[in-house]
Amino acid sequence: MNIEDLRKQAKEEIAQTGTTDKLEELHIKYLGRKGALSTFLAEIPELPNQKDRRKAGLLINEVKNEIEAFLQNKDRELKTKSIQVAASSSFDITEPGLPAGLGTSHPLTQFREYVRDTFSKLGFEEVSAPHMESDEYNFALLNIPQDHPSRDLWDTLYLENGQLLRTHTSNMQVREMEERKPPIRVMTFDRCFRYENIDLKHSHTFSQFEVLYVDENVSMGHLRALSDIFLKQVFGEKTQTRFRPKYYPFVEPGVGVDALCPFCEGRGCKVCGMAGWFEIAGAGLVHPQVLKNGGIDPEKYSGLAWGFGPERMLMIKMGIDDIRHFSSGDLRFLKQF
Amino acid sequence: MKVPYSWLRDFINLRTSAEEVASDLSLSVIGVDSVETVGKEKVLNLDVTYNRGDLLSIAGLARELSAMYNLKYKVAEEVFKSEEGLKILNIKADSRLSKTYTLTKIENLRYKSTPAQIKSRLELAGMRSVNLWADLTNYAMLEWGQPLHAFDAEKVTRRDPTLSIEVRLAKNGEKIKTLDGSERTLTSQDMVIADRRGAIAVAGAMGGEETEVDEGTKEILLEAAIFDPLRIRNTARKLGLRSEASHRFEHYLSPENLIISLNKVLQMFEVYGKGKVTAYHLVGEDSIKSDPVVLRQEILDRAAGVKIPVSTVKDALKLLNFKILSSERGLLCWPPHYRGDIRITEDVVEEVLRMYGYQNIPAQPLKTSLAEAPENPLEDWRDRVTHNLSGLGFNEVRTYSFLSSKALLHSSPKELIKVKNPISAETEYLRPNLILNLTEAAQLNVNRFSSGKIFELEKVYPREGEYLSLGALLWGFKQPFLVLKGVLEELLEDAGINFELRPVKLSYLHPTQAAQIWVGKHNLGVIGALHPHLSNSYDLQDAAVFELDFDILSKLAQRFPEKHPLGKLIADISALSNLIAEVKIKDRYLKEEMRSVTLQVTFQSLERGLGDEDVKPLREKINGLIKKNHGIPRN
Numbered sequence: 001m002n003i004e005d006l007r008k009q010a011k012e013e014i015a016q017t018g019t020t021d022k023l024e025e026l027h028i029k030y031l032g033r034k035g036a037l038s039t040f041l042a043e044i045p046e047l048p049n050q051k052d053r054r055k056a057g058l059l060i061n062e063v064k065n066e067i068e069a070f071l072q073n074k075d076r077e078l079k080t081k082s083i084q085v086a087a088s089s090s091f092d093i094t095e096p097g098l099p100a101g102l103g104t105s106h107p108l109t110q111f112r113e114y115v116r117d118t119f120s121k122l123g124f125e126e127v128s129a130p131h132m133e134s135d136e137y138n139f140a141l142l143n144i145p146q147d148h149p150s151r152d153l154w155d156t157l158y159l160e161n162g163q164l165l166r167t168h169t170s171n172m173q174v175r176e177m178e179e180r181k182p183p184i185r186v187m188t189f190d191r192c193f194r195y196e197n198i199d200l201k202h203s204h205t206f207s208q209f210e211v212l213y214v215d216e217n218v219s220m221g222h223l224r225a226l227s228d229i230f231l232k233q234v235f236g237e238k239t240q241t242r243f244r245p246k247y248y249p250f251v252e253p254g255v256g257v258d259a260l261c262p263f264c265e266g267r268g269c270k271v272c273g274m275a276g277w278f279e280i281a282g283a284g285l286v287h288p289q290v291l292k293n294g295g296i297d298p299e300k301y302s303g304l305a306w307g308f309g310p311e312r313m314l315m316i317k318m319g320i321d322d323i324r325h326f327s328s329g330d331l332r333f334l335k336q337f
Numbered sequence: 338m339k340v341p342y343s344w345l346r347d348f349i350n351l352r353t354s355a356e357e358v359a360s361d362l363s364l365s366v367i368g369v370d371s372v373e374t375v376g377k378e379k380v381l382n383l384d385v386t387y388n389r390g391d392l393l394s395i396a397g398l399a400r401e402l403s404a405m406y407n408l409k410y411k412v413a414e415e416v417f418k419s420e421e422g423l424k425i426l427n428i429k430a431d432s433r434l435s436k437t438y439t440l441t442k443i444e445n446l447r448y449k450s451t452p453a454q455i456k457s458r459l460e461l462a463g464m465r466s467v468n469l470w471a472d473l474t475n476y477a478m479l480e481w482g483q484p485l486h487a488f489d490a491e492k493v494t495r496r497d498p499t500l501s502i503e504v505r506l507a508k509n510g511e512k513i514k515t516l517d518g519s520e521r522t523l524t525s526q527d528m529v530i531a532d533r534r535g536a537i538a539v540a541g542a543m544g545g546e547e548t549e550v551d552e553g554t555k556e557i558l559l560e561a562a563i564f565d566p567l568r569i570r571n572t573a574r575k576l577g578l579r580s581e582a583s584h585r586f587e588h589y590l591s592p593e594n595l596i597i598s599l600n601k602v603l604q605m606f607e608v609y610g611k612g613k614v615t616a617y618h619l620v621g622e623d624s625i626k627s628d629p630v631v632l633r634q635e636i637l638d639r640a641a642g643v644k645i646p647v648s649t650v651k652d653a654l655k656l657l658n659f660k661i662l663s664s665e666r667g668l669l670c671w672p673p674h675y676r677g678d679i680r681i682t683e684d685v686v687e688e689v690l691r692m693y694g695y696q697n698i699p700a701q702p703l704k705t706s707l708a709e710a711p712e713n714p715l716e717d718w719r720d721r722v723t724h725n726l727s728g729l730g731f732n733e734v735r736t737y738s739f740l741s742s743k744a745l746l747h748s749s750p751k752e753l754i755k756v757k758n759p760i761s762a763e764t765e766y767l768r769p770n771l772i773l774n775l776t777e778a779a780q781l782n783v784n785r786f787s788s789g790k791i792f793e794l795e796k797v798y799p800r801e802g803e804y805l806s807l808g809a810l811l812w813g814f815k816q817p818f819l820v821l822k823g824v825l826e827e828l829l830e831d832a833g834i835n836f837e838l839r840p841v842k843l844s845y846l847h848p849t850q851a852a853q854i855w856v857g858k859h860n861l862g863v864i865g866a867l868h869p870h871l872s873n874s875y876d877l878q879d880a881a882v883f884e885l886d887f888d889i890l891s892k893l894a895q896r897f898p899e900k901h902p903l904g905k906l907i908a909d910i911s912a913l914s915n916l917i918a919e920v921k922i923k924d925r926y927l928k929e930e931m932r933s934v935t936l937q938v939t940f941q942s943l944e945r946g947l948g949d950e951d952v953k954p955l956r957e958k959i960n961g962l963i964k965k966n967h968g969i970p971r972n
Contacts, residue, residue, distance in 0.1 A: 157756050157758060161754060205738055217642075218639075220642055243698075244363055
């Protein structure tokens, strides 16, 4: 092939090219280090006289410049065209996207972070206490002596190693009091266990959230404030809270905390079982004997404990009808969160 | 406790409906589970808590309602007075077993069937009618809260003509046939009522068949007593004899209320059975003298968070039948005899506050002075790792803390912590790790999801003690070990942790694709493909799992891994000369306090080849920079 043919061939090929990738290939084919023009260039030194060599050089250079120009023009043309194509294309943006594969954290974990955020703003520090616990911290030091009928409130799983599976997160109370000096503001969100058969609403394994606040002049008014702040946050501004007398041996007074049903605003509906209110939390002022057991002078300090069952609260809030979903490991459930 | 509403009206003129009463009770006294309609009757179902044993009676509830609504309590509470000429009975009762023990002999009884109203009230309250004598004692118990037991006096006299009754502990192995026809074998922990021939009743739990009252009974020996609540509780539980009576015996009972109850039931025996009291004897206390509880205003105000007027306090306590007296120490408060739960100031505080109305206590913001909140790496890393794993496409599961019976087949029970009183085979052992639970969770999903990635971050309970563990499992991926290893690498890289893998043989991991994860001297956990015997047993294809000790991980993890001062050093080196094309970390590891880092510096020029004369001065400058950043250069 002579150089004129090459020029012609290059021109044609470039003209027919429809993509920038193909154009890049042609660039290499003709102008690359091992491209077509370089073969002609390599032949120059073999020409017999200076004049021919010079002439050939100029010609090759001319062809090179020309091919470069073709390539550039074509490149410009293709880019312009691609913009036109994009402008005139149609696309259904409402079509669902392709899955990106984000996983999920468990609803209880998400709720835990949410609760913790709220209470850490109020100055509460997160703590934890053992699941396998001694009778002392779970019961005796909380004013629930051995064989005491009030133990009927907690159906307990005992271990062969002499410990028990804690029945509530309140086993952290005396532990934290022993470790700290007032003001004490701690919270925990963790797993507890009861001797309980599993059904829609009950499980032998469940969570509790609990705060303990010990300081000078801690009052039922503080309990009300905590209840208001948190329950309004969970169930919305229209929620109201109320206290009822409730017996827990480690608080005095002890109260149950109700939230106004957010669905019917107290008129009574299916969700709240026509009650208009949900029993949602348990609370009270720490019993002076429990303060003493934790090494705290009840004359100088008072304390409050406040807690609830996260599963139950989530079930109400999110309309989950079966507590077993939480531990089912069923991805159809988990992937919804 | 079931309370027929009309029965309450014998005591007070309630003006509101049963439903309203139930609602008011639950707001200021005690929980009401439901209000049932039975024919024309309403029955309140009270959830009586241990502290309020006094509410296990119609009278007790009426006393409370009378305080709550400020309504007149209509029934006179008269005590039984032993008349002249009554015979004395021969009773022995250890005060540790029974603080008050009374027997009353009623003679000349004439049987008839139980009046309809008594029968129907018993049934509404959840008891069944037996015979007139038993019905009268049960009726009085429901109304007044004091359990009573009737012995057929003639049957007892036939056994022991001296009629010597004793409250004592049973002998080990002592036998008695109880009312229900069962033969019971007792231990020295159980209390019995005995004559000189042996036990005639299991105290507080059930009478003996041999001395049972029936339609032919002409003489009754009526027992009204207060027993040691804990012994009653243990015996009743052990023998499976929990009853309305034993339930009440487990709570606080007062001698004063006993004597009022006795008076009421004896009146009923006279009215319905034409009986005549011929003998009576009381052993032990007939009343309890107690010191007053002192209520200091500042303690009350502290608990309320608001000032409660003294007059309000006094009115509330008077309505609740407290005797009060102002003193320099504070308000002296004597609770009514039936309130055994009132022992300390805080108990009185609760009484005042619930009468004052919890709804009247205003919210009081928490003080703004913050307690010190030190960093909590465990919780911080818990969040971060959870987010990272879900970002990597893992779904968090939360499985039970127990090993299922199936998982147990793949474990050695001897190495596990055992539950003494399991609910079922599924709660017999605590899980020592997460791997089997994760495998089980994966199996549940495998039919619907051909591949999946799950993790759990919860406690595990090996014999050495519980700790927080992180387990992750994936299935349905080609080269699952390498896929999961990639996850591990990125997770630990994010936490600034360098690890090495050492091969390991474990029963649940693949024979060759399994390793321990080591960080310096710490064994952080294991990673491996699932052992074929597990993947077969759980139908899991191409599965791999890792499990890390999260307590250790959170201690080793660095929140801002090596940005300071290493980041600055790298920036400084890069800026030294335009001959330095790239600076990157090739390797790093932690050893005690020391951190060792290998930096790779690329020298490059686009214009010319570089020689030693170019690189050497730069090398010196780099060493200088390392020293300036408190490092020790090792070329």
